[in-house]
Amino acid sequence: MGFNSEGFNSGLDIGKSYYAATANPSPDHPALQGDVDADLVVVGGGCTGLSAALHAAERGLKVVLLEGGKIGWGASGRNGGQMIPGLRKGAKGLVKLYGPERxxxxxxxxxxxxxxxxxxxxxxxxxxxxxxTGHLVGAVNGSDLRDLEEEAECLATVMKFPHAEILSAAEARSKVDTPYHGAMYEPLGGHMHPLNYTLGLARAAVAVGVTIHENSVAVRLEREPSNPGFDIKGVGPGKTCRAGGRCAAQRTGAARQQSHHAGRQLHRRHRAAGRQMQCHPGQCRGIRHAFVVNYYRMSADGRLLFGGGERYTPSPPADIAGFVRPHMEATFPQLKDCRIDHAWGGLVSVTTSRLPHVGHYGEVYFAHGYSGKGVILSTLSGKLLAEAMTGDASRLDLFSTLTPMPFPGGTALRGPLYVLGMLWYAMRDRIKH
Ligand SMILES: Cc1cc2nc3c(=O)[nH]c(=O)nc-3n(C[C@H](O)[C@H](O)[C@H](O)COP(=O)(O)OP(=O)(O)OC[C@H]3O[C@@H](n4cnc5c(N)ncnc54)[C@H](O)[C@@H]3O)c2cc1C
Incomplete structure (x- = not known):
């Protein structure tokens, strides 16, 4: 299935990332050999899977986690590291969909x-x-600023979240040296080194008894008459994880390839978008408010980490630094021609509503589709999955009401229609005033 050590993110250069260069030492985890039994088999060693594993093991389950590549080498270890409270869909959007109380x-x-x-x-x-540090969303034009003002108002009045503050252009400029029309600032956000956080989650999971197997791709999920739960098949003969009860799958090849109902449902409800990042030595934190976001922050050692541009086709850009540079220079013209030390990319799972898709189909539990805002949400989703798998599904059920609509177009047209739609919205960013 073409799964190398970079997994589905192959060609997106995690090995060249700033995070890989500054990763804390961490142990390798042996690949799955032979058959193993567990109460719960988790597929995917990103923050969703590791959090599910950690919380399920803390609740007494015997947990085995299969990671197809290395721990944290999916989105969790290569993202912008921006901890932004809430969902990708803003407060206003949530109210429109569900009404104020819900x-x-x-x-x-x-x-x-x-x-x-x-x-x-x-x-x-x-x-x-x-x-x-807090979190700043910059308005690139007057209509963006009006959107942000309405968002702050909705956060304060409906969500009883009084922290979001609207800044004038001058106030925004005092925080970030780029000419925004104004900004929304909320002090509860922040950032972190996402790979080191993910590696830390793995260490915590192992400490409570989780067994992790890296380089162990789950390729199929089967029901066997002799097992009341599931068999999760690894690559090669005799590599089977027997889940006596439950299986937690992230957005995985396993979920996609199996003919099981769950796999088809997950596949209909999310698409992958490629995001690219780069890092250069220099002097901020924030996000440009638009359909295609630019996001940036300072690393602990004083570098600018900048993510910009999205790509909707399966192939990664041949020159990632060259792909991101124009976005960075448009935001910070003062950085024209600066040196770029690290450049890498990754895939984000997006849904039609930009709301996560979590829940279960029978005994297969899943969470994905954070739509580019999963640094902290993934850890929460993992915990909700663990709660549900150990007897209390109330909070998972609540979250699963967010279930997004499938992408339109059926098997043949879903991909092309998605690309066209995303390109349309990206073009609107360029012409909107
Ligand atoms: C470049 C980039 C920048 C981003 N920036 C931000 C940001 O600043 N703020 C924010 O909130 N969010 C951001 N995100 C989104 C965030 O990173 C994700 O929402 C989050 O990390 C998802 O975590 P996860 O554990 O669900 O998935 P992942 O971290 O992708 O983990 C899935 C894991 O499953 C493994 N796997 C897949 N299939 C199989 C299989 N068949 N068998 C075994 N293992 C398998 C993969 O190798 C992978 O390690 C960004 C994403 C990217 C790519």
Missing amino acids: AKVLFDLAFEARGLVLDIIERHAIDCDLRL
Whole structure:
């Protein structure tokens, strides 16, 4: 299935990332050999899978986690590291979809992710350059600023979240040296080194008894008459994880390839978008408010980490630094021709509504589709999956009401229609005033 050590992110150069260059030492985990039994088999060693594994093991389950590449080499170890409380769909959008009361319940649950991650970092002494700097969303034109003003108003009145503050152009400029029309600033956001956080989660999971197998691709999920649960087949004969009860799958090849109902449902509801990042030595933190976001921050050692541009076709750009550079220079013209030390990319799972897709089909539990805002949400989703798999599904059920509509177009047209749609919205960014 073409799964090398970079997994589905092959060609996106995690090995050249700033994060790989500054990763904390961490143990290798042996590949799956032979058959193993577990109460729960988790597929995927990103923050969703590791959090599900950690919380399920803390609740007494015997957990085996299969990671097709290396721990954290999916989105979790290569993202912008921006800890942004809430969901990718803003407060206004949530109210429009669900009405004020339900929207607030969902917002409050999503907001828990922040406290959970801070608690895990502290409890497990995870060294991940955590900085609670706040979070700024810059408006690139007048209509963006009006959107942000309405968003701050909705956050304050409906969500009872009084922290979002609207800044004038001059106030925004005092925080970030780029000519925004104004900005929304909220002080509870922050950032971290995402690979070191993910490696820390893995260490915490192992400490409570989780067995991790790297370079162990799950390719098929089967029901065997002799097993009341599932068999999860690894590559090669005699590599089977027997899940006596449950299986937690992230957005995985296994989920996609199996003919099981769950795989088809997951595949219909998300698409992958390629995001690219780069890092150069120099002097910020923030996000440009638009359909295709630019996001940036300072690393602990004083470099600018900048992510810009999205790509909707399966192949990665041949020159990632060259792909991102124009976005960075448009935001910070003063950085024209600066040196770029690291450039890499990754895939984000996006849904039609930009809301996560979590839940279960029978005994197969899943979470994906954070739509580019999963740094902290993934840890919360993993915990909700573990709660549900150990007997309390109330909070997972609540979150699973967010279920997005499938992408239109059926098997043949879904991909092309998605690309066309995304290109249309990206073009609107360029012509919007
Ligand atoms: C470049 C980039 C920048 C981003 N920036 C931000 C940001 O600043 N803020 C924010 O909130 N979010 C951001 N995101 C999104 C965020 O990173 C993700 O939402 C989050 O990491 C998803 O975590 P996950 O554990 O669900 O998935 P992943 O971290 O992708 O983990 C899935 C894992 O499953 C493994 N796997 C897949 N298939 C199989 C299989 N068949 N068998 C075994 N293993 C398998 C993969 O190798 C992978 O390690 C960004 C994403 C990218 C790519």
